[in-house]
Amino acid sequence: MLFTSGEFLFAYLPLTLALFFLVARVAGHAAAAAWLVLASFLFYAYWLPAYTGLLAASVVFNYLLGNFILACPADRQRRRFALLCFAVGTDLLVLGYFKYANFFLGTVAQLSGRSLGALNVILPIGISFFTFTQIAYLADVFAGKVRERNPLHYALFVSYFPHLIAGPVLHHAEMMPQFGMPRIYRPRLENFVIGLAFLLMGLAKKVLLADSWAPLADDLFDSPTTAAVPAAEAWRGVLAYTLQIYFDFSGYSDMAIGLSLLVGVRLPYNFNSPYKATSIIDFWRRWHLTLSRFLRDYLYFPLGGNRHGSLRRYLNLMITMLLGGLWHGASWTFVIWGGLHGVYLAINHAWRYLCAGLALRTMAEAPAALRVAGRTLALALTLFSVVGAWVFFRARSLTDAMRILGSMLALPADASAPTPDIGLGTLVPLAGGFAVALLARNSQQLLDGPLTRAVRRISASGWRVIVLAAIVGAEVTAIALVAVIAASRSVAEFIYFNF
Amino acid sequence: MLRAITVILAAALGSALLLTTLELALRLLPVQNGIAAGDPSVDWPTHRLIPNVHYTFSDAWDLRNVHHGVTNNLGYVAPFAYVPGGDAIVVVGNSFIEGLMDNYQDTLQGQLAQRVHAAPAILNFGSSGASLPDYIGLGPMVSPRFDVRWVVILVVAGDFEKGFTPPPGFFGWSAAATPPVELRPDQPRSAGVRLLRSLAVVRYLRGNLEFDLRHFLHTSVKGAPQACVPEGLHPGDGKLITAYADGLPAAYGLPAARVILVFDSDRAELYRSHGARTESPCPNRDDVARRTLAAAAADRGEHVIDLEPIFAHYFRATGKHLDYSPLDNHWNAVAHGLAAAEVARVINQAAASPPTVDTVPAARVAAVQRLRR
Numbered sequence: 001m002l003f004t005s006g007e008f009l010f011a012y013l014p015l016t017l018a019l020f021f022l023v024a025r026v027a028g029h030a031a032a033a034a035w036l037v038l039a040s041f042l043f044y045a046y047w048l049p050a051y052t053g054l055l056a057a058s059v060v061f062n063y064l065l066g067n068f069i070l071a072c073p074a075d076r077q078r079r080r081f082a083l084l085c086f087a088v089g090t091d092l093l094v095l096g097y098f099k100y101a102n103f104f105l106g107t108v109a110q111l112s113g114r115s116l117g118a119l120n121v122i123l124p125i126g127i128s129f130f131t132f133t134q135i136a137y138l139a140d141v142f143a144g145k146v147r148e149r150n151p152l153h154y155a156l157f158v159s160y161f162p163h164l165i166a167g168p169v170l171h172h173a174e175m176m177p178q179f180g181m182p183r184i185y186r187p188r189l190e191n192f193v194i195g196l197a198f199l200l201m202g203l204a205k206k207v208l209l210a211d212s213w214a215p216l217a218d219d220l221f222d223s224p225t226t227a228a229v230p231a232a233e234a235w236r237g238v239l240a241y242t243l244q245i246y247f248d249f250s251g252y253s254d255m256a257i258g259l260s261l262l263v264g265v266r267l268p269y270n271f272n273s274p275y276k277a278t279s280i281i282d283f284w285r286r287w288h289l290t291l292s293r294f295l296r297d298y299l300y301f302p303l304g305g306n307r308h309g310s311l312r313r314y315l316n317l318m319i320t321m322l323l324g325g326l327w328h329g330a331s332w333t334f335v336i337w338g339g340l341h342g343v344y345l346a347i348n349h350a351w352r353y354l355c356a357g358l359a360l361r362t363m364a365e366a367p368a369a370l371r372v373a374g375r376t377l378a379l380a381l382t383l384f385s386v387v388g389a390w391v392f393f394r395a396r397s398l399t400d401a402m403r404i405l406g407s408m409l410a411l412p413a414d415a416s417a418p419t420p421d422i423g424l425g426t427l428v429p430l431a432g433g434f435a436v437a438l439l440a441r442n443s444q445q446l447l448d449g450p451l452t453r454a455v456r457r458i459s460a461s462g463w464r465v466i467v468l469a470a471i472v473g474a475e476v477t478a479i480a481l482v483a484v485i486a487a488s489r490s491v492a493e494f495i496y497f498n499f
Numbered sequence: 500m501l502r503a504i505t506v507i508l509a510a511a512l513g514s515a516l517l518l519t520t521l522e523l524a525l526r527l528l529p530v531q532n533g534i535a536a537g538d539p540s541v542d543w544p545t546h547r548l549i550p551n552v553h554y555t556f557s558d559a560w561d562l563r564n565v566h567h568g569v570t571n572n573l574g575y576v577a578p579f580a581y582v583p584g585g586d587a588i589v590v591v592g593n594s595f596i597e598g599l600m601d602n603y604q605d606t607l608q609g610q611l612a613q614r615v616h617a618a619p620a621i622l623n624f625g626s627s628g629a630s631l632p633d634y635i636g637l638g639p640m641v642s643p644r645f646d647v648r649w650v651v652i653l654v655v656a657g658d659f660e661k662g663f664t665p666p667p668g669f670f671g672w673s674a675a676a677t678p679p680v681e682l683r684p685d686q687p688r689s690a691g692v693r694l695l696r697s698l699a700v701v702r703y704l705r706g707n708l709e710f711d712l713r714h715f716l717h718t719s720v721k722g723a724p725q726a727c728v729p730e731g732l733h734p735g736d737g738k739l740i741t742a743y744a745d746g747l748p749a750a751y752g753l754p755a756a757r758v759i760l761v762f763d764s765d766r767a768e769l770y771r772s773h774g775a776r777t778e779s780p781c782p783n784r785d786d787v788a789r790r791t792l793a794a795a796a797a798d799r800g801e802h803v804i805d806l807e808p809i810f811a812h813y814f815r816a817t818g819k820h821l822d823y824s825p826l827d828n829h830w831n832a833v834a835h836g837l838a839a840a841e842v843a844r845v846i847n848q849a850a851a852s853p854p855t856v857d858t859v860p861a862a863r864v865a866a867v868q869r870l871r872r
Contacts, residue, residue: 006715046719189506208560215825223773469506473513481521485560487715488708 001046002493003255004206004486009479012043016161017187017262024185032185033152036263040159044126051124058094059158062087062134063151066141070149084142088135095131098124103330125497126165128327130158136298137172148176162259166252166496168270168290175265184264189468190455191264196475197451198258201443203479205251206494207486209243209433214492216240216426220404221394227403234407236426241394242387243433245495246275249288252494254443268293269444275386275437278378280344281352283386295324313349318342328393333401337392344385379438518700525699529557529565531706534599535696537574538687539668543640545633545682546626546668547574556599558827559707564600577623578603586619587645588846589751591634592653595763595830596625600823605832607653607761607839614843616850619648628669630661631792632680635743636670638750650751651842655763659736659788672739678746679739727781736788744795755800759845761838762793764807766814766821766828774815777807804841806834813837 001008016039024032045052065087072080096104102118109116137154140146153176163170178184220229220237253270260267270289277283284292300320306313318339325338366374388405395401441449458467486492533554537547548554548570556566572580576597590596590608598606608623615621622645624637634652641647665671668685688696695701704710748755765778765786779786797803810821813833821834830838 001719005719007717007719011716219770219825223771227773229773465502465505466509469509470513470516473510473515474517475513476510477514477517484704484708484710484715487718488560488710 001043003252003259004203004483004492006483006487009483012039012046013259020263021185021187029182029185030152033156033179036161037152037155037159040156040161040164043161044159044164047125048122051122054094054124054127055130055159058091058130058134059155061090062138062158063154066138066146066154067149069138069141070146080142084138087138091131091135091138095127097121098127100326100330107332129167129169130164132294132298132327133170133172134158136294139298140172146172148172148180150176150180153179160260160265162256163267166249166256166494167288168253168256168268169294170267170290171293174268178265181264188264189465189472190459191261192472193455193468193475194447194451195258195261196472196479197447198254198261198443200258200475200479200482201447202251202254202256202258203482203486205247205254205443206492207251207482209436210245210248210251211486211489211492212429213240213244213247213433216430217244217394221396221400228407229404231407231410234404236430238387238391238404238408239430239434242275242390243430243437245390245394246271246437247433248495250443252496271442272444273437273442275383275434276379277382278375279382280341280348280385283382284341284345291324291327295320299323310353314346317345317349321345332398333392333395336398336401337389340385340389340392344389522698522700525703528699529555529562530699530703531556532699532702533570534706536668536685536688539685543573544668544684545637545640545670546628546666546685548576550574554599557707558600558823562707563826564823566600566602568599568603575623575625576603577608579620581620581622581645583644585645586648587622588615588619588649588651589641589645589647590621590623590625590651590653591629591637592625593629593633593655593658594625594627595655596623596653597627598623598625598835599627600827600829601832601835605835607651607830607835607842610836610839611651611843614839615846620645625653626669628666630665630669631658631743632662632665632670632672634658635678635747635750636680636682638747638752642750642752647751647753649757649759649846650747650753651759651761652747653761653763653838654789654792656765656789657785659740659792660785674735674739674742677742678750679742729782730784730787732787732791733784736784737791740788740792740795744792744799744801747796747801748799756802756849758796758801759804759842760793760796760801761804761842762789762806763830764805764810766810767824769811769814770820770824774811777811802845804838804845806838806841809837809841810834 001012003009016036020032020036020039023035041052041056044055065083069080069083069087072083074080098121101121105116105118137146137157154172156179157170157172157175158164160170160175217237217240220234221241223229250271257267257269268290272286272289274283274287277286300316303316303319304312305316319342321338321342322335323338325334325336325341328334328337391404391408392398392401395404455468458464461467531554533549533552534556535549537549539545550570550572552570554568554570554576556564556568558564568576569578571577575581576599588611590611594600596607598608603609606623608621612618612621622641624641626633631654634654638650662670662672662680665683667683670680670682673679673681748758751758768776768779793803793805813819813821819833820831821837822828822830
């Protein structure tokens, strides 16, 4: 079910919330949590009921294996490790079968020159997200970091509908304790006001911004043509995709955060104005924060991080980014996207090392004009690198990616190809989009700051219920309007549903 | 209980305040206005707009492509009254011909008036929502009122299949009838509906956003993506199409050689392929039905104009779209102009030829052969 759809916003969501609070009041918190688990599975089943069993099996398997590891005496370290390997290995096998089997078959076929055929497998939606959150849980169980073991809370942590399909990548330690808090089982107007504001902000990002740029990007990347296209057309499509993916995914994340806040459960932020980054290191501290955190804690650090010298650090960075790329999809284009970012990060770290070694004056000490120029240059260089990498991320094949990059670099276009009609109608929205991404405050800055302060002031006043309820009414109406706008177009899935 | 009632009333108040603000804001903006179905009457039971109204058209949520125009005495988009009894070239189609999104002089009918030598009145009977059954169903209503010289029918994607689920006021397929169509009766609008139509918010939702509750509650993707399976005709489709092609000239009281069927092309595929492909690799039932109709009409001596090579040539030469896509796939002035030139060529050629000779230009033969594939 899409968060932008009428059936989700005006049938599933109100029914789920109403029953959650009702069950909590009548039958207790455990029953309400159980209802939320059931509702989350129903949410998942709406897409393809057959795969609900896979999700349920994954939850039960990982929880049981986690318990077996916990039950194993501390002095039986090898047995505990074997159990961990078995559990993680099984998870990766399942993920590998559904997501990567055809990729590997295709690669082997290409290398060997033999036709191996393809498996008829449909990728279960959200499988990467629920697999990785559970691998993190198992790793922490093994490391003795897990305290909360309530099975209901575990099932809810994995299947919780706001994050189930496209993240954020949650951590059990920040989620499971929240499900035990009595405050989430009572409806609070303050939660509704802030939650609906996030939801509305995310919905607007997705529907009004991302989906508006999608046709320009699709026009370039989905074209069956194999010839180079004019540079202006290539840049238009790539820049449109740069904006589309940011507003699409950050819009989804805002919606997930908002939906969760309706029951008072806080999800971690996933974006912090990534296109404002002035270096690639900075970019990865702003883009898909929860995946970056996961990759850092469960891949980069276990590989050794930066503890074994510079060379190992660059190697670890590269491995982490290559696997991060592969996580996004079973294609060499994603691997190259990850590899490119690995190279960018390595260069960025080397540059910092070089600057420190040469004892260059820091930016903070430079004259103001130079600081602004330096920051602008750094921002432009970072954005340019990110935009170039998006070509691999979005392209359907390496050949397509190279063709588009070649077009961007003004390689001669196919003379028979029509010259594109690029007017102000497309340039102004693109410029506006970058202005918003580069200059405006982001959702959490807006909502955590002024909105939360306003809600607190209203809550302290004598008109609390009336004013807050009126705001909720206005927000619901605005959400309905944006949802109608979404419905007026053809179905537009969130990009990260594919991962 | 009191608290719950307070919350509900306050939420309703908040919602009403937002809607009122929106209503005031939209009244200052060019949201769709004056575009509403007229009540059915005994002499004109089929769908048409409210007669003699100045309208505003705009598209989508951000009010693009604003156009102003008027409906005439019969409730069709034209800057002049339709006077019964005179000679006429009748142009029939759906929203493409209705042309709310175009200046009148840019439409096929508007440009035809400039291109046909000694043109009689060019009467547009295009209605948004109309489909193939309407194009034939209108004949017995139009032909007694006007001295029809030619009928020009624009056939676009969806025109066959939409005929199976016509909204009230439109004709639908009926295999038992001759011609094989039947009108689905409409009802006069109530005072409540008229009041709602006057609200800018409602016009914005219904007109600009095309809000439909059933569609709104079924917009999520369900199930895994399906592979392309080329479709064919369903049992009975062939018979409907044959009866349609047979009955079309008689419905307008014309010989077959005075009927011109204009077939739109798959422009989306043309753009997607950067001009390399002109038709979808996965045809559906409607695509096949339209091709079958083109072939059947040509066999009966009706003129068939296939716009596919014409549009493809234009796009390859200029790179410019022939419509308002990606926002709206209705034709722009260029597409209307290219179609008008083709139609005018047929009419002018016929006027220049001796009336007994039915010349078949080589280009038409080629076009028909291609459509028969």
